[in-house]
Amino acid sequence: MRPDQQGEAIFLLPDEKLAELLSAIKERGYQLIAPILRDAALCFSEIDGASELPQGLRDAQSPGSYRIKQTASPERFAHASGPTSLKRFLYPPRLKLWQTQRKANAMVFEEPADPPPRYAFIGPRPCDLQAVAIQDRVFLRSAHPDNDYRRRRENALFVAVNCLHPSESCFCSSMNSGPSAKSGFDILLTEQIESEELYYLVQTGTDEGLEILNTLKLKPAADSKKRKAATELKQATKKIERKLDPTGIGPALKERLDSPAWDELENRCLACGNCTLACPTCFCSTVEDHTDLAGEIATRDRVWDSCFQQSFSYVAGGPVRSTIKGRYRQWLTHKLSSWSDQFGTLGCVGCGRCITWCPVGIDLVAEANAICTERQSQNPTKTTIGVSP
Amino acid sequence: MPFARPTKPKLAVWKFASCDGCQLSLLDCEDELLAVCEHITIANFPEASRARVDGPYDLSLVEGSITTPHDAERIHRIRRASKYLVSIGACATGGGIQALRNFQDVQEFVSVVYARPEYIQTLAKSTPIADHVYVDFELRGCPISKPQLLELVNSFLNKRPPNLPNRNVCAECKLRGNTCVMVAEGKPCLGPVTQGGCDAICPSFRRGCYGCFGPGEAPNIAALSARMSEHLGVDTSDLVRVYRTYNSAADPFRKESERHES
Known part of the structure; x- marks a missing residue:
């Protein structure tokens, strides 16, 4: 929900129909990746359907500290970003780049033939979308585009969620990346709760997003609901106290x-x-070269590294x-x-x-x-x- | 063109003050052991066989720390008989748990424990192998990691650098996708200052790393101690013990533990 785009088509998705949305996405061959509670944090992990999305979880973040609290609220996305980002899926921590084998008087090189996974990310935040846009520049707009990243990226679907509950560590408003998403999504949700009724305002950003949404036959959202969401997004911006001057x-x-x-x-x-x-x-990243014991096969892996x-x-x-x-x-x-x-x-x-x-x-x-x-x-x-x- | 190595290299396993757990990691390579034996002759490994092949040896794996005058001599003979010498495990690389003696009077222990103390010849300190002879490579851990041992032997056979990077345990947690136990659960963890190689096994089971792989490269341990005492409720006497487990003879851990001694 963009506060400045009142005229845009915005639909109403009751929480009961969220399962239908995720099923429709899954039926198109996507693996669903969403923030679920794992190891005391909300981590992007594979889910089967909407029933696995946790409800009522809030996070408290500050420098060096992260805690999850269970509340009675039915909300599914009332938290900020967890420890994992989409980087783990689009630019995996460990990746086999190629393999070579000794043959008569030659070495034969092979690239991994596995088809790239088709990820549908449910619940990335506007800041996460901007991070993907930045990695696109690094990996795709260069003289030597990263082939694996390109395949994963082209196959991915983004069902983003606007951020109404930024944490104490957040400063997306300074970096012009949130709390409302402007681009980079196929479908964009704004989670809303009104007299204990949970629903989402839904926008689309791509033809595929619209195609998926059309299968659900949603009604347009009432103007009053759009205004409520826009107000809450403005309030979320005000909640962000951490400030950095991005140009200076x-x-x-x-x-x-x-x-x-x-x-x-x-x-x-x-x-x-x-x-x-x-x-x-x-x-x-760094690369590691491995061999089999006999010295007949060698593989090269790419592994995350740190400066x-x-x-x-x-x-x-x-x-x-x-x-x-x-x-x-x-x-x-x-x-x-x-x-x-x-x-x-x-x-x-x-x-x-x-x-x-x-x-x-x-x-x-x-x-x-x-x-x-x-x-x-x-x-x-x-x-x-x-x-x- | 079939690829054949000219000769089968000879591997020897040697034991000093230790529990034998690390050298048994080699026998634990059940699925890979036969393949390993196809490419290397196990020439001296009393835990596996009484059969011995005389030296010199191409690769010696040395387990345990030096704690007696006799062992301080013996390690030199092994070094002379070995082309490459790799110390394996926390005893051989960080003094082991027996290095706790380094902070006490060992003669007093001897007089209390043994009926005839005059028969006991022991050194005042337990020290890593590298304090005595040149060591070509170290495999850390209590016990060592089986995949790391296989990688070492594999890289030796294929004459390539081993993929045993000196990243810390934090990096291994992040590679695995573990949530930080310190940040998310307030548990003290030595991961930031500890050499990786264990694939972050303890944090993967939601407990803090206790540093059995010893200090990582250039660790800033004082900053971690400050965080543990100011935010995670670890008191000073515990900070002494935190760094005195399996690698207390490794300098960075020894120095940090001594800094907190009252």
């Missing part, structure tokens, strides 16, 4: 590579890499970034500054995962703002990006 931050960080504020991170940051692995846009690992930047002679503050600076300046030089947007969507899932609660927004309000250092020319202190 990039240039400001470049001016402050020598700020003493980085030094303090040397002591606080664990360099564990959780922020990068929880981040929906971070894409660093926080010292060995990540290892070259002859040692790691390029040997200090923790050097690695933290590399990550933060890439996300919020040099990413736009490279790909034309910032690498951050304001989902807050790096803040919540940092085991010691380091707050990216607070750090970036603190570094940028520091008095500019004496000799800014001394350091260049990418070179370790």
Whole structure:
């Protein structure tokens, strides 16, 4: 539901018909992926149908802390983003790239032939959609597009949910990614509750989305219901207190590579890499070459990696970034500054995962703002990006 | 062109102060063991066979820590007889649980425990193999991971670098899709500062990592201790014990435990 698009076709989907929507999607050959309670958190996982979508779960997030609470409410999406993002499905943590086998006087190379999975994502947030758009730029709009990502991406269906319950870690309003979705969805839901009746306002973003919706024969939503949802989305925006200046931050960080504020991170940051692995846009990987015992077959796997690992930047002679503050600076300046030089947007969507899932609660927004309000250092020319202190 | 290795390399397994669990991981490779034996001769492995083939050995797997004057000599003989020497398990790489003696007076223990203490020859400290001889590679863990052991032997046979990356346990949790036990449940966890390789087995069962694979690369342990004491209710005396389990002779864990000793 976009507050500025009152004229657009918006349908009413009662909660009883949500199961029909998901069945219709499943019948088209999609695997349903939705946030369900697993290991004390709401994680994107495969579900069979709408009955598996939890009800009444709320989340409380803050730097380094995430807790789930059960309430009596029937709502299914009254929470913010959980620990997993769509990255896990579109850019899997471990992927076989190719295999080669010794044959007479030759090596024969094969790419995995498995058909790519067809995922239907139920409940990604506007920030998650923006993260996919950012990864599209990285993987698809380059001289060497990522073939596996392309196949997964082309096969995916997005049933997004507008965010009425942002968490304390969220800052999507700063990054212009939420709490309302503007693009990137096939179907968009806004969950509503009115005198104990649960329903969704539904919009479509693609022909496929419309085709699916048409099978359900939904009625248009009344204007009063649209107004209620628009008001609640405005209120959700107001709830987001964490603020970052998306245009000023990039240039400001470049001016402050020598700020003493980085030094303090040397002591606080664990360099564990959780922020990068929880981040929906971070894409660093390494490759591993495996062989069978006989040495007849070799395979190459791609595995997620993190720039926080010292060995990540290892070259002859040692790691390029040997200090923790050097690695933290590399990550933060890439996300919020040099990413736009490279790909034309910032690498951050304001989902807050790096803040919540940092085991010691380091707050990216607070750090970036603190570094940028520091008095500019004496000799800014001394350091260049990418070179370790 | 059939691919054949010129000779079958010789593998030896050696035991020092340890529980034998790590070397038994090799026998535990039930499904893969016959295939391994096709490509490598098990030349010395008393747990498996009394048959011995004389050295030198191409690959020696050394289990256990050095705790006696006799063992401190013996490890040099093994090093001289081995082309590659790999220490396996927390005892061999981090001193093992017996390194708890390093923080106490071992002579006092001997006088209390043994009827004839004069027969006991023991060193004041339990130390990792790498403190005594050059070690080509270390396999961490209490016990070691079977897939890691097979990968080591495989990479050795195929003359390629082993895929035994020094990522931490956090990275392995994230690869598996585990939710962080520290953030979501407030459980103390050594994952951020611990070498991976176990495939994050403990957090996968919703408990904190207790560091049996020893310290990871350049760990910032003090920051983790601060978080555990300020937010997760771990008191200072417990912080001493948290780092003194299976790898207390590994420097980063030893130093951090000593920092919290009153």
